[in-house]
Amino acid sequence: MSNSVAENIANFLKEYSPFSYLSHEELIQVATSIGVINLDKHKILFQINDKLHDSFYVVASGVINLSVIADAEETLLNKCYAGDVFGLRPFFAKNNYMMTAKAREDSIVYAIPIAVFKPFVAQNPQVLDFLLESFATNTRNPFDKENRGKLITDNVYTEGQQNEIQYFQSLAYNKTPLKVSVSAIAKDTAQLMTENLTDSVVVTEQNHPIGIVTDTDFRSKIANGRFPLISTIDKIMSSPVITVPENVSVAEAQLLMLKNNVSHLCVTVDGSDKSEVKGVISEHDLIVAQANNPGVLIKEIKRSLSPKELKLVREKLTDLIQSSIAKNIPLPHIYNISGEIITAIIKRSIELSILDLGSPPARFAWFSIGSQGRKEQFLLTDQDSFLVFEDVAEEKYRDVKDYFLKLAKRTTTILEKVGYDFCPNGHMASNMLWCKSMSDWIKQYNNWMKTPGEKSNDISSIFFDYELVFGEGKIEDTLDDLILKNTKNNALFFDYLGNDALRKNAPINFFRKFNLEEEGDHKGKFDIKNKAIMPLVDGARLFAISLNLKGINNTYLRFKQLAIADPKFSEIYLNCADAFLILSKFRTLEGLKNDSTGDYINVEELSKVDKEKMKNALGPMKELEELIKDKFQLTQFS
Structure with missing residues (x-):
């Protein structure tokens, strides 16, 4: 790499932590070894379960989306902008990536070889502290109050990451917002807001948001005489509207409000101002969510x-x-x-x-x-x-x-x-x-x-x-x-574990009736734990161990990862993942209702729809059973 290019990279890096702790000579040394990667829009740098790279990354320009698997699809965890550091998993862990990094737009990323950077980490406690704290807690650059050079964790499900949990924590908000046209009169709009006990109204054209009016707008623009009460609403509305998708999380909503200095966000179908309005998020909604954080x-x-x-x-x-x-x-x-x-x-x-x-x-x-x-x-x-x-x-x-x-x-x-x-x-x-x-x-x-x-x-x-x-x-x-x-090469162990996974009694009989308990305290009830959920748990564990899926214990996530690691049978794994969630929800609702473990369900209390839903969820178990028999050629312990 030419000296001028290395100089430019070094000058860029010194503006962001942890590189700001290094001397100019050290930065030049790092910069000369850096790889420059051009990523087209939607290009993937690494994805979930990929083997670890020998470098970590800094965004030079553009935006990189980091996402994880949640609710049967990849869910956005964070966005990395210029100066943000990500992909640190190779520094601190040996299992595969637990996150996908994809270019949201045409981007340039610097790849910093870990072997080159490690000596500076060892020599500089501030650099090490920055990397460790950020990796462990997902804080946004703990030492930079200007929030430049955010370091995004790749350690998705680890202890202590409360900020990260907020990226999964859904947000309750007003799903029936007031809407008015651009020609609405301010006085009429104020009356409408008063009658509906709300502090905002969305201004729309063809049900697409073009502006929002809040109590603050009335106080700062009408009450002080800047605009008369008979003004059309477009005179006092805030525009453009900051929009978010329907599945926005607490953390994302909070960051957008802070970044844009607004008190309300407009929820739309696809998160843009070119789609249908579905709701409004207020600061009050965030306060309520934080109380349950x-x-x-x-x-x-x-x-x-x-x-x-x-x-x-x-x-x-x-x-x-x-x-x-x-x-x-x-x-x-x-x-x-x-x-x-x-x-x-x-x-x-x-x-x-x-x-x-x-x-x-x-x-x-x-x-x-x-x-x-x-x-x-x-x-x-x-x-x-x-x-x-x-x-x-x-x-x-x-x-x-x-x-x-x-x-x-x-x-x-x-x-x-x-x-x-x-x-x-x-x-x-x-x-x-x-x-x-x-x-x-x-x-x-x-x-x-x-x-x-x-x-x-x-x-x-x-x-x-x-x-x-x-x-x-x-x-x-x-x-x-x-x-x-x-x-x-331990066929005997998998033979044992495979047969152990198949020992549970069938959940339904030949006539598609639930196999209920025949005696004891739970006579006449269905054992959803041992007859329905545990076979899925055991099967997911068996395949996860055989394919060396390290660091993933959750049954749902195991099936999701198995679908990636063993694509030939992905449909079976994904069906099992869905079945596990459905059956687990039945058990949880039963337990919450009766203040119990939820293990035994009185199927007679279920609606006809719920009975069918539960029976359908039991269907993938048969496919999983056949796959276990085929994959592990069970013999000795059969």
């Missing part, structure tokens, strides 16, 4: 000092879930929000236990498994967890394990008081079987995977749905690597 609940969790205080937050979460479902907010969004809040509750419970017991004698990691490990826990189901502590000298082992067993017992007791029952199968970190050293866990997983059905009759597939809640990330990496190693 998961970030507010998480702050309450961090301040909590007792199980009682944590229980109050958990009750608020139940209300949030119920209201979100009532508003028809997509289930994947609610899963994400609920999962983060429950994770925060567990983490705080561990912290309170440590405050009582004193500092841990060794490094450790606490993992959630089961529905919480998959971020699918809406209802007050039981606890599932395990604990791993680092290997210690033999003479210290007993004391170290005793400490962690006490820690686990205190933590699980706190969670029980919050409302999460003890696991009836004992799958909890407080059980000495599931609280042990790294070496012991390596032996455990080796037994499960190398000799399934022999030394390991107690194998439980939920131990392959783990989520790190608290502690050392390196311990999680070790487990990831161990499982990957043991899956290679």
Whole structure:
């Protein structure tokens, strides 16, 4: 690269963090190694599940859209403009991209080789702090108040990203806005707004928005005498209108209001001013949304000092879930929000236990498994967890394990008081079987995977749905690597896991009737958890492990990723993804209605339409079952 080109790039970069922390000589060194990428409109730079690149990126010109999979389609997460840094996943993670980067318009992007930039990160704490904080929390350039050089996280579903959750949090707004024509009289419009108790009216032509009038416009333009009351509305309206699409999130709406210094946004079908008006978002709507913001609940969790205080937050979460479902907010969004809040509750419970017991004698990691490990826990189901502590000298082992067993017992007791029952199968970190050293866990997983059905009759597939809640990330990496190693050429393990996925009783019989419970407390009811949802969970897990889909535990997202990774059978996977959401919603509604786990449904209470909807959702299970049999050629454990 010529010196003049490198000089121009260096001068560009120095205006933005974290490059502003580097000297001119260092910037020249970086600039000479940069690759310049020209992206045509709609061109993809990288997409979900792509292997990581050896560079990260800075937008030189144009706009890059970052999107993630949500609600059966790619949903916009953020827009990157000149100076914005993105694509940092290769710095901090080893699994594939969890996000798609696509040019919104013709754009130029600088590709900065990570190998070249890493020495400057190591030498400059400010650069490292910037990258770490932004990657972990999705803050918009934590050190630049002018909001230039935003650094956008690629770490989509991680703990602590409250701003990011707001990109998934749907927004309630006025879906029946007042509309007037451009020739309407100001006096008549004011009277109309008063009668309808609203603070805005949209000015339209052929139902397309051309302006908006608010209380502020009347105060600043009519009340002070600038325009008479008999003026036509076009004299006082604000134009052009700032428009957004119907599925706009809280964060996007808030940013647009701040950026454009407006108090109202107009919702249209496609987000432009050339399509039909569907609603109006006001500042008040944002205030209401912020009151239910998961970030507010998480702050309450961090301040909590007792199980009682944590229980109050958990009750608020139940209300949030119920209201979100009532508003028809997509289930994947609610899963994400609920999962983060429950994770925060567990983490705080561990912290309170440590405050009582004193500092841990060794490094450790606490993992959630089961529905919480998959971020699918809406209802007050039981606890599932395990604990791993680092290997210690033999003479210290007993004391170290005793400490962690006490820690686990205190933590699980706190969670029980919050409302999460003890696991009836004992799958909890407080059980000495599931609280042990790294070496012991390596032996455990080796037994499960190398000799399934022999030394390991107690194998439980939920131990392959783990989520790190608290502690050392390196311990999680070790487990990831161990499982990957043991899956290679291990037909016996997949034979066992495949047959285990097929052991559940059929949900409907030959006559297309629900197979109901024949005895016990739930006689005459349908076990939607074990007969409908768990076969999908088990199937998604089986294929995800076989295709090495790391870092994705949620059943819905697993099926979505499987459709990308294994396109030949994408239709089956996508049908299963939809079925999982439908069945999960039935279970959640049942649980909320009866304050229960929602596992058993009285189908006689369902409408005819709902019965058919549930039966149709069970259809893809048969296709999944046949695919499992075909893919894994099940034999030994059949």
